[in-house]
Each structure stands twice: as C-alpha cells, then as structure tokens.
Amino acid sequence: MPVAVATSDTDAQLIERVAGGDRDAFAELYRRFARPVLGMAMRQLGDNGRAEDATQETFAAVWRSARSFRSDRGTGSAWLYAVARHAIIDRARQRREPVAEVVPDEPAAEAGPADEAELSWLTWRVHAALEQLPERERVVLELAYWSGLSQSEIASYLDVPLGTVKTRTRTGLARLAPLLEEVRA
Amino acid sequence: MKEPPDLRELVGDDLPPDELARLAHVDALLRAVPPPPAEVPASLTGSVGRITAVTPLWTRRRLAGALALAASLAALFFGVGVWTTGGGGFEARASVPLRATESAAGASGLVRLGPADAATGNWELEVVVSGLPKLPEGGYYVLWLAKDGKYAGTCGTFNVGAGTTRVRMSASYLLREYDEWVVTAWLPGRDNSNAPWLLRASTDV
Numbered sequence: 001m002p003v004a005v006a007t008s009d010t011d012a013q014l015i016e017r018v019a020g021g022d023r024d025a026f027a028e029l030y031r032r033f034a035r036p037v038l039g040m041a042m043r044q045l046g047d048n049g050r051a052e053d054a055t056q057e058t059f060a061a062v063w064r065s066a067r068s069f070r071s072d073r074g075t076g077s078a079w080l081y082a083v084a085r086h087a088i089i090d091r092a093r094q095r096r097e098p099v100a101e102v103v104p105d106e107p108a109a110e111a112g113p114a115d116e117a118e119l120s121w122l123t124w125r126v127h128a129a130l131e132q133l134p135e136r137e138r139v140v141l142e143l144a145y146w147s148g149l150s151q152s153e154i155a156s157y158l159d160v161p162l163g164t165v166k167t168r169t170r171t172g173l174a175r176l177a178p179l180l181e182e183v184r185a
Numbered sequence: 186m187k188e189p190p191d192l193r194e195l196v197g198d199d200l201p202p203d204e205l206a207r208l209a210h211v212d213a214l215l216r217a218v219p220p221p222p223a224e225v226p227a228s229l230t231g232s233v234g235r236i237t238a239v240t241p242l243w244t245r246r247r248l249a250g251a252l253a254l255a256a257s258l259a260a261l262f263f264g265v266g267v268w269t270t271g272g273g274g275f276e277a278r279a280s281v282p283l284r285a286t287e288s289a290a291g292a293s294g295l296v297r298l299g300p301a302d303a304a305t306g307n308w309e310l311e312v313v314v315s316g317l318p319k320l321p322e323g324g325y326y327v328l329w330l331a332k333d334g335k336y337a338g339t340c341g342t343f344n345v346g347a348g349t350t351r352v353r354m355s356a357s358y359l360l361r362e363y364d365e366w367v368v369t370a371w372l373p374g375r376d377n378s379n380a381p382w383l384l385r386a387s388t389d390v
Contacts, residue, residue: 023237026236026237027234030230030233034225034229034230034233035221035222035224035225036221038222038225038229039219039220039221039222042222043219047323048373049322049323049373049374050323052226052228052229052232053323053325053342053371055229055233056229056232056233056236059233059236060233060236060339063236063237064357119217119218122214122217122218123218123219126214126215126217126218127218127221130221141215142220142221144189144190144195145189145215145216145220146189146219146220148187150190151190151194151195166195166196166197169195169196170195170196170197170200170208173195173196173208173211173212174204174207174208176211177207177208177210177211180210180211180214181210183214185213185214185217
C-alpha cells in the first residue's frame with residue numbers, strides 16, 4: 001500500500017478519489033480510519049483475529065464499493081461507519097452470534113441496543129477525530145485519558161518536559177474542538 | 186485504571202473561560218468513550234495493502250470493456266456447451282476443477298462460474314471444496330486470483346465443515362487479467378503472506 005501522505009481532502013473527497021481507483025487516497029483513508037474500524041470490531045466481536053478480519057473486509061468493501069458513496073446523502077465518515085458495521089455484523093453472523101450482544105461498547109455495559117448504537121457512533125467520531133491530530137498530540141491525549149498515568153508520569157514516559165505535555169494536551173484538545181463541535185456525549 | 190486528571194490540571198489554569206469551555210466539551214467526549222486500539226498490526230496493514238493490488242474496477246472507461254468480456258464469456262461457455270446446474274438454484278455457465286497441491290493432498294474443489302449481471306458487471310461464482318481440514322478458531326480459507334504467481338485479488342473467504350462445502354461468492358474482476366484461481370488458508374497469529382497454495386486452477390476455461 002502506498003504510504004499515506006497527509007492531505008487536506010475531506011473524507012468524502014477521499015472516497016470519491018478511491019472510486020476512481022486512487023491508491024493514495026485509499027492509503028490515506030486507511031490511515032484515518034484503520035484504528036476506529038479495528039476498535040469498533042474488537043469491542044463488538046471480542047476477538048482480535050476476527051476483528052482484524054472484519055477490518056480487512058471493511059477496507060476491501062470500501063475499495064469495491066466506493067462508487068456507491070453519495071456525498072449528498074451523508075458524510076464520508078458516516079458512510080465508512082456503515083460499511084464497517086456491515087462487515088462486523090457479517091463476521092459475527094458467520095458464528096451465529098448476534099453482534100449487539102457479543103461485547104457491548106464500554107462503559108455502557110448495561111445500556112440497551114439504542115444506547116449502544118449511540119455510544120458506538122460517538123466513539124467512532126471521537127476516535128476518527130483523534131486520527132487527524134499530529135502524532136505527538138494524539139499520543140499525549142491517549143496517555144492522558146486512557147493510560148491512568150499522571151501528567152508527570154507521561155512526561156517521564158515520553159522523556160519530555162512537563163510543560164511540553166501540557167502544551168501538547170492543550171493544543172490537541174483545541175485542535176479537536178472544531179472537529180467535534182457538533183458531537184454531543 | 187485511574188480517572189484522568191481534571192481538565193484544569195491537564196491544560197493548566199491560565200486559559201480564558203470561553204476557551205476552557207470549548208476544551209471542556211472535548212474533554213467530556215474523551216472521557217465518555219473507550220480507548221482506541223493501541224496500534225494497528227502490521228500484518229493487517231499488509232493485508233489491506235494487497236487489496237489495491239487489483240486494478241479497480243469500474244471506472245467508466247473499464248466498465249464497457251468488462252461488460253463486453255462478460256458477454257463474450259457467456260457466449261463462449263454457451264457455445265461450447267459447458268452449462269451445468271447445481272443445487273440451490275445456482276446456474277453455472279462453466280466449472281473449473283481445482284487441483285490439490287502437495288500441501289493439501291486428498292482435497293479437491295471446483296469453481297463454478299455463474300452469470301454476469303449486465304447492469305454492474307459483477308458475476309457470481311460458487312466454490313465447492315472437500316477434503317480440506319477444519320481450521321482453528323479464527324482461521325479461514327481464501328479463494329483468490331493470482332497473476333504471475335502472486336496474489337492479485339480476493340474473491341472471498343470461507344470455512345469448511347464435514348463433507349463437501351459450497352460457498353457462493355461474487356466478484357467483479359476481469360478474469361482474463363489473471364492466471365490462476367488459488368485457495369490458501371489464513372491462520373490467526375501467523376504471518377500468512379507466504380501461506381502455501383492448497384488448491385489451484387488455471388483461469389483459462
């Protein structure tokens with residue numbers, strides 16, 4: 001696969017380029033969405049191998065079906081989410097396991113299907129937004145929110161000054177703000 | 186796992202209130218969702234990378250050629266009388282025997298080619314296999330097309346049970362661009378990039 005080169009193209013523009021056989025656009029879509037797809041698959045299938053299969057199938061479907069995307073019907077991210085959901089459900093059905101009951105999205109372990117779907121969509125959008133950050137900011141945010149490390153421990157782990165950790169945290173959050181402006185928890 | 190520190194501790198307390206409110210919204214979202222996976226396995230990236238090894242497909246320029254090929258194939262199969270009908274209502278216009286390699290001695294198979302959809306150029310196929318062992322949890326077989334001895338495009342995946350297994354698939358490739366049908370096994374936790382070929386057949390029918 002070609003090395004993804006950061007581009008200002010929207011997700012929708014990338015999908016349209018993929019529809020024309022553009023491998024670079026496909027590589028960039030993969031860079032942006034591989035982790036959100038894999039994360040969703042792992043949460044819902046509960047098995048790394050099958051999650052990777054579902055992720056592979058998702059991107060195979062993207063490559064095959066990009067022509068079916070219509071930008072006037074929704075965002076590129078929403079289209080990709082639907083493609084991923086279908087791939088994951090297909091993979092779950094191969095084992096006759098209802099996907100919604102396999103491993104509900106955390107932390108809403110007792111949520112109903114509607115709540116689970118809502119959290120799944122919310123998670124997708126947040127994770128997809130994270131992929132748009134520069135690596136140094138994304139890493140700091142992920143450590144800050146999900147590692148259990150303190151800021152000092154993150155500074156030590158990354159071998160950077162504490163002030164740099166705070167600056168990257170602040171910059172990363174500020175960069176996410178417009179991307180998630182319309183998203184509600 | 187410990188809760189993340191308070192937002193003011195994360196970003197410092199020297200931000201104006203409106204900026205802090207803007208960041209608080211993002212902070213709440215991050216706290217509301219589970220973490221993303223730590224990393225994407227290189228093996229997955231490699232597998233996805235191979236997807237684009239096949240020149241796709243339905244740019245308008247190629248669609249006309251594909252439809253013409255589909256029509257030619259249909260006419261050819263009909264003309265030479267290769268017309269078989271199997272179970273489940275699948276109507277095959279040709280059957281290609283798969284031969285077992287040394288890695289799958291005792292296995293056998295067939296690729297049955299169905300009609301092309303004139304509107305899309307997609308065509309159906311059915312793979313029929315027997316004698317392949319059931320794979321461990323998470324594993325599956327892959328039917329794909331090879332060009333010059335290398336992977337060139339996936340037609341689908343399947344698992345096997347006892348006896349004969351029949352699996353329907355759909356593809357949209359220009360068959361003439363490929364040399365062979367190949368079946369390999371994908372096993373979890375392994376580097377499958379050089380998996381042995383188990384069943385194979387020429388695409389020349």
